[in-house]
Amino acid sequence: MYIDHHPILENHGNDQISFFYDGTPLKARQGQTIAAALMMNNIRKFGISRKLRQSRGLFCANGRCCSCFVTVNGLEHVLSCTTLIEEGMEIKPNTGDPDVRGGIHEN
Amino acid sequence: MTDQYDIVIIGCGVIGSSIAYHLSEYKQKRILVIDKGFPLSGTSGSTQAWVWVHNKVPKWYGELSMYSAELYPFLERKIGDVEYKRTGGIAPFFAQTDRDKALRLVEEQAEVGIKVEVLTRDQVLEKEPALSPKIAGATYSDMDGNVNPFRLVELYIKAAKRNEVEFSFYNPVIEMVMEKDHYKIYTKNKKDAITTERVILAGGPWSKEIGELLGLDIPIKQVRGQVIITEPLAPFLKHTIGGMRQAENGEVLIGFSKEEVGYDRRTTMDVIQETAQMAINYIPSLAKANIVRSFSGVRVIPEDGFPILGKIPDKKNAYIAAMHSGVTLSPLVGTLMAELVMEGETSICLERYSLKRFMNYA
Amino acid sequence: MDKSTIVCRCEEINVDEIEGAIRMGASTFDDIKRLTRCGMGPCQSKICMNLVRELIANNLGVSISEIPPPRMRMPLKITRLGILAGKTSSSNVVSVFDEASLEAGER
Amino acid sequence: MKTDVLIIGGGPAGLNAAIETASRGIKTIIIEESYALGGQLKQQTQFFNNLPKQFDRQRGIHLMRTLIDRLSPLPVTCLLKHKMIGVYKDGRIGIANDTETFPIDAKKVIVTTGAAEETDLFPGWTLPGVMTVGAAQILINRERVLPGKNALIVGLNSFSAEVTKQLKACGINILGVIDKNVSVNDKKLVDGLEDKKIRVMVNTVIERATGAGEVEKVTINNDGKKEDLDIDLICIGKGLSPILEPLEILDCEFGFQAKLGGLVPKYYSTLGTSNPSVYVAGNAAGITCLGGILVTAEIAALNALKALGVLNDNEAKISSSFLWDELRSMESEESIETFIARVAHIKEFHEECELPLPASFHAILEGC
Incomplete structure (x- = not known):
């Protein structure tokens, strides 16, 4: 959800941009990271883990934990928390990691 | 004790x-x-843990390596799954002039029963489509493989x-x-x-x-080898390639370097970058893969x-x-x-x- | 604590696996890393470093100050292979085909 | 690329160090991993009262502007979206951006990489909706996005308390702030939260967090008494520790100082490390307050300038003793323990190297 009236900060510009998430067109604000653009659209699960197939999303927001990987315009494993959203970007969740070692499945 | x-x-x-x-x-x-x-x-x-036979020369050294590789399946029955994979090994070359060298290798190894083939570029690409079309050919043997060290x-x-x-x-x-x-x-x-x-x-x-x-x-001498490792990728390399292999967990291990620097186990950007360049020469599509880490090992080389x-x-x-x-x-x-x-x-x-x-x- | 709790988010290594390695005699992060793959994933132990050091300290009954950090490896952040590749004059890197002759002592 | 001074990290410490070196006309490069300068100041909406003389009381985000404005007319190169990834054999620093990897040859390197948030371990901490308090603060103040509606905060310290209040002000329902310790030393912290009608529970841990696809429920355990809460956000505030990776591959040695955040690079009273060309400042030199971050940056920059021959001994000595006084006053305002630990850390390294502490430093020691 977008914070329209921030208790302290002035309102952002209203520059909206469009992007696609798994094929669905969505809106974001200019200057947001991909992670924020997704969370603004109530998407918090960005992918599933490789081995145990557990849900993953934003954790550290500082490019360190690598939990927020998404696929951007076909490029896999992009850190969504440090990459800015751009007009027309095609974002896909990171659900396609090969389950090369097997494991218990959970979603 | x-x-x-x-x-x-x-x-x-x-x-x-x-x-x-x-x-x-x-x-x-x-x-x-x-x-x-x-x-x-x-x-x-x-x-990188290759179980590597085919271009170990002279032939008596190749023979020793071959016998050892053949023991792996028996070993696994006794101690458990060490992820031994007899993938077959491809050692690419980029210059046509290397073909003569490769043919001599085939002859020598044949004398001890190591079957080596010299592949044309098309044959290499048929076996491993991800390899670069700039490769001139390769030697190949189905005896080579790798293991989880x-x-x-x-x-x-x-x-x-x-x-x-x-x-x-x-x-x-x-x-x-x-x-x-x-x-x-x-x-x-x-x-x-x-x-x-x-x-x-x-x-x-x-x-x-x-x-x-x-x-x-x-x-003996100490020789440092630096290896870079990609994130896990969907399985795409079937064989152990001279200088690189894809591990069971999807990571590709890449390493070609040799440096005599004693026991210094550091990695350096110089070699990491050269290794990355070499990897792309072999497999252009790897350019988009993330490199997650590198490591180095001090190998033993008897004089x-x-x-x-x-x-x-x-x-x-x-x-x-x-x-x-x-x-x-x-x-x-x-x-x-x-x-x-x-x-x-x-x-x-x-x-x-x-x-x-x-x-x-x- | 539930022993199946994940410690290493990337490689999905749990408390039990880490304590198993400690029982085998592991006493540093790097020992555990080699036995379990803990800390070998994309974040390179940035998130689990102190969690694991604490587990070692608790299991061995020593202070966390005694437990050295894991060895950091380049690249410090995940980097695309293509971006890493630089045109340098080759010095220490040889093709495996040359290696065969090297091993045979043909120098 | 060649430079006199390379600064790793464009947060408050990096910016302030660059102001010092660049204002003396020294060629300075800052590399910053993010798309913008400012580091964690980018989302600090709270006021900071305890700042060095040259700064008025102001919000973190405004201080960021102040620093950038002071820096912008100076001869400094800021490389955004550039990260340090390694070191070459000859000591040059390996930098990568979106397209290439290249070396920077720097006479002196000042590492101002700041701090990373520590985390807590409980079943379910990997679920989406569980994040660090710092991440939640970035979302509300930098991104203007609500990370959830009903939140539980784990770990009570001044930073987590501040962010909790900010989350509440944005309309998030705070179900509680829990801490595993039996009591909280800082009564002001607890009062500050309770004044805002936020429940504080000590001696309390998370038993487990669960949810399908994202966190939905958490079981907390208050001294044996279990309670289930419906939440969609858990913020972990376990404190900070210095970011060490770049220092490690630069062959800097580390020591342990619990009050400075655990493992900390060893450094002299100059803030020079065991690698003669590397200095460290800000939270990377031990977790401190914003005032401490800014002053350590000045000390490191000053000593780098001295080593480069830009400042003479006397100038350096006078400024240095002034800055150490200021650092002591900044740090004792927030927590004298930080300053005591810092001094002990420095003393230990000087003793280890059998290098006497400068005379001016003894006066500082006597002060604490």
Whole structure:
């Protein structure tokens, strides 16, 4: 959800941009990271883990934990928390990691 | 831990742990393995872990490698799954002039039963479509493969432990004294000497230092190899490629470097960048893969390139096993060294590999 | 604490696996890393470093100050292979085909 | 690329260090991993009262502007979206951006990489909706996005308390702030939260967090008494520790100082490390307050300038003793323990190297 009236900060510009998430067109604000653009659209699960197939999303927001990987315009494993959203970007969740070692499945 | 053993093995890498395991199968001797660090903290934990045969020359060295590779399936039945994969090995070349060299290799290896093929570019690309079309050709053999070195060492140790072998880690050997029918070994963590009838030196690149404790000059060099590793990728490389392979977990390990810098285990941007460039020359599509980490290992290169195996001349009941390609050779070296210690003779003649060959030069 | 709790988010290594390695004699992060793959994933132990050091300290009954950090490896952040590749004059890197002759001592 | 001074990290410490070096005309490059300068100041909406003399009391985000404005006319190159990834054999620093990897040859390197948030371990901490308090603060103040509606905060310290209040002000329902310790030393912290009608529970841990696809429920355990809460956000505030990776591959040694955040690079009274060309400042030199971050940056920059021959001994000595006084006053205002630990850390390293502490430093020691 977008914070329209921030208790302290002035309102952002209203520059909206469009992007696609798994094929669905969505809106974001200019200057947001991909992670924020997704969370603004109530998407918090960005992918599933490789081995145990557990849900993953934003954790550290500082490019360190690598939990927020998404696929951007076909490029896999992009850190969504440090990459800015751009007009027309095609974002896909990171659900396609090969389950090369097997494991218990959970979603 | 008591202080008296029949056999002490110094070094718990892939060679030391394999010898320990194979000796323990006789279930006759009290065996202790000592390591200055923790298993896998040295060379055996920092390797691409090829089980590589086909371009080991001359042919007698190729033959030794072949026998060892053939033991892996049997070894797995005894110690467990070490993720041995006989993937077949491709060694690409970029210049047509290398083709003659490749054909000579085929002839030489054929004499000992190693089947090597020379592939054209199209044949290479058919086997491994991800390889660069700039490749001129490759040598190929279905004997090559790879193994998980972490599982390998861990399972050698576990199997040996089941046979009551004892282990002492983080315990460097500081002094060795040869008395008339036994050795006294002094270590950092133990006040009293450990006594043993026989001692086996399996210190890998540290063999030089360990040898000095017995007054020996072991002719080996330390050669650093740096390896870079990608994030796990969907399986796309079926074969072990000269310089790179895809591990079972999807990571691609890439390494081509050789530097003589002693025991310095650092990695450097210089070599990492060169290795990355080389990787792209081989497999252009890797350009988009994330590199997650690098590591380096200090490899052992005996001065003439070949393993040093067997009894140590002029030292009673002392043995040595030091070689490059310890991963490839570990099942066979373990078997042969155990035979040598227990039975006094080996099923494959090790004369050629004796430390004596260096002493004759002197 | 539930022993199946994940410690290493990337490689999905749990408390039990780490304590198993400690029982085998592991006493540093790097020992555990080699036995379990803990800390070998994309974040390179940035998130689990102190969690694991604490587990070691608790299990061995020593202070966390005694437990050295894992060795950091380049690249410090995940980097695309293509971006890493630089045109440099090759010095230490040889093709495996040359390696065969090297090993054979043909120099 | 060649430079006199390379600064790793464009947060408050990096910016302030660059102001010092660049204002003396020294060629300075800052590399910053993010798309913008400012580091964690980018989302600090709270006021900071305890700042060095040259700064008025102001919000973190405004201080960021102040620093950038002071820096912008100076001869400094800021490389955004550039990260340090390694070191070459000859000591040059390996930098990667979106397209290439290249070396920077720097006479002096000042590492101002800041701090990373520590985490807590409980079943379910990997679920989406569980994040660090710092991440939640970035979302509300930098991104203007609500990370959830009903939140539980784990770990009570001044930073987590501040962010909790900010989350509440944005309309998030705070179900509680829990801490595993039996009591909280800082009564002001607890009062500050309770004044805002936020429940504080000590001696309380998370038993587990669960949810399908994202966190939905958490079981907390207050001294044996279990309670289930419906939440969609858990913020972990376990404190900070210095970011060490770049220092490690630059061969800097580390020591342990619990009050400075655990492992900390060893450094002299100059803030020079065991690598003669590397200095460290800000939270990377031990977790401190914003005032401490800014002053350590000045000290490191000053000593780098001295080593480069830009300042003479006397100038450096006078400024240095002034700055150390200021650092002591900044740090004792917030927590004297930080300053005491810092001094002990420095003393230990000087003793280890058998290098006497400068005379001016003894006066500082006597002061604490």
